[in-house]
Amino acid sequence: MSPTADGTTGNATYEFVVVANRLPVDRVTGESGESSWKRAPGGLVTALAPVMENADGAWVGWHGAPDEEVAPFDNNGISIVPVPLSADEVNLYYEGFSNSTLWPLYHDVIVAPEFHRNWWDSYKTVNRRFAEATAATAAEGATVWVQDYQLQLVPKLLRDARPDLKIGFFNHIPFPSVDLFAQLPWRKRVLEGLLGAxxxxxxxxxxxxxFLRAVRRVLGFTVRGQQIHVQDGNGYPQRIARAESHPISIDTAQISRMAKDPEIQARAKEIRRGLGNPDVVLLGVDRLDYTKGIRHRLKAFGELIDDGRLEVGGAALVQVASPSRERVGEYMRLRDxxxxxxxxxxxxxxxxxxxxIRYLHHSYPFEEMVALYLAADVMLVTALRDGMNLVAKEYIAAHVDNKGALILSEFAGAADQLKHAFLVNPHDIDELKDKIVEAIHLPEPEATRRMRIMRRQISTNDVARWSRKFLESLAKTDAELSLDARNRADEERAGHAEADRTRPKDAE
Structure with missing residues (x-):
């Protein structure tokens, strides 16, 4: 997927374009004042950067500094196309509508969302700017993959401007029940935006x-299985869109290689020594966010010490809480x-x-995170609501020795795949305490069995498979989709027939 046109990043067009709120790079300034770009941390970048490097594609996004325009450039095999944002837009579009309206609404209203018309106006403006930049970057008939809740209007804006494009959208956070989603004053516009994909x-x-229920109830569109019959403004069928589950993953092989590095293994031992060599190290790694259940795990750990079921010196909790949205009031209160x-x-x-408790409120290089994973006997992932939670998968990938135990919230997307973790309802503090004790005292053969099964799962379903499966599905023709629908119908009929054949007579 090479650039076309004149071959330069600034004027080239690309057959594969990723669009996200942030670029996959951060600017760093050296001691002598020179600036350069390095790979940014975060789940989305971890997931997509290897794909982009292999595809030789372009990534459209904001570079992280307001009121500044940056020319397109190349970085580690990825063509970077910056989209500028003003300080007001960062405040209104990002911290406002994206993170104080959509984020709490989509996370089951753990914190009440706020609805402000000027936030919505800024959201529309910024989404249009991203769509225009993407339309100028994509080659004729290109594949465009739009990422996440900050850019939900981009697919339709792009469809209107460039009907030749193949457009995919991936939502990295949960999508709420229709009763919650219906609270959004601009619910129709958001659904119409997404259905441009x-x-x-x-x-x-x-x-x-x-999502399918929301489309049916709010827009009144016909939904058959995973297919949505998108209508034009006059109510006539226009095209077919689809909604599918494609759980994201990690670069399992890369993390496993890092975990075998003697320097990282030595660092893991040093971390344990720095904690006083406790019998058990428990670890939490999160952005400082109210959805992550940090308060719940602290409460459970504190009560276990109060109850005498754990003692300081025998057990230590390391909590990494990387800074997040520090100018948003709810996050400042959470930190306090x-x-x-x-x-x-x-x-x-x-x-x-x-x-x-060793509390660490800053970010770390990924090598240090892998060392922390190796140092930990028990990983605590107690999210109250989470789209996936890649930390849980990273912990498993790092444990090449098949040791360790994962306590995982049933409200995290990873719980659908990692069935051999200790699944827990983080709201139930007593259950959480019992699971912590159970994980600590789990016999080694059982711990090894569980970890081996989970490692096999994430090795088979890694980030390369996630992106490949999504893009393969996006590329399907109408004929292939019709065949898929017929095959599913045949499978359902066969299943019903088998159920009828094997049903006991006294059940009839």
Whole structure:
């Protein structure tokens, strides 16, 4: 998928284009003042960067600094197309509509969403700018893959401007039930925006089902299976769009290779020594976000110490909470609450030699994260609502020795795949406490069996397979889709016939 036109990044067009709120690079400034670009952290970049490097495609997104325009450039095999945002737009479109309206609404209203018309106006403006930049970057008949909730209007804007394109959209966060989604004043516009895509992808089947129900109820469109009969403004059938589940994953092989690096293994041992060599190290790794259930795991851990089921020195909790949306009021309040909780638990239970909770409020290089995964005996993923949670998969990928245990919220998308984790309802503090103790005392053969099965699952379903499956589905022709529908209908009929044949007579 090479650039066409004049062959230069600034004027080239590409057969494969990824569109996301942020670019896959961050700008760094050296000691002498020179600036350069490095790979950005985060789940989306981790998932898509290897795909882009292999595809020789273009990535359209914001470079992270407001009120500044940056010319297109190349970085590690990816053509970078920056889209500028003003400081006001960052405040209104990103921190406002995206993260104070959509984010809480899509995460089951853990925090109440806010609805402001000026936020919505900015969201429309920025989405149009992204669509225009993408239309100028995509070659004739190109495949465009739009990412996530910040850009839900882009597919239709792009469809209107460039009907020749094959357009996919992937929603990395949950999609809410129709009763929650219906609260959004601009619900029709958002659904119409998404339906500009040929394929709308979600993390879980339940998210795809929620979307299909919303389309049926809010727009009144005909939905058959996974297919949506999109209508034009006069109510006439226009085209078919589809909603499917495509759970995202990680570069399992890369993390496994890093976990075998002697320097990273040595660093893992050093981390344990720095904690006073406790018998058990528990680990939480999250963005500082109210959806991650950090408060719940701190409460459970503190109560286990209070109850005498764990003791400081025998067990230590390391909580990495990387900074997130620090200018949003709800996040500032969350940070204060978590730091007060950590301070109270440590104040009551620390000894001269040991700390109960090591709280780390900053980001780390990925090599350090892999060392932390290796150092941890138990990983705590207690999200109250999560699209996937790639940290859970990263922890498993790092444990090439098949040791360790994963406690995983049933409300995280990863729970659909990682059935051999200790699945827990994080709202049930007593259950969470029991699962922590059970994971700590799990016999080694059973722990090895569970980890081996989960490692096999993420090795088979890695990020390369995720992107390949999505793009293969996006590329399907109408004839192939019709054949798929007939095959599914045949399978359903065969299943009903088998059920009828094997049903006990006394059940009739």
């Amino acid at each position: 040929d394929l709308i992808g979600f993390q879980r089947p339940s998210d795809a089902s929620n 609450e978590i730091e007060l909780t950590v301070g109270r638990i440590n104040g009551e239970h620390d000894t001269v030699a040991h700390t109960a």
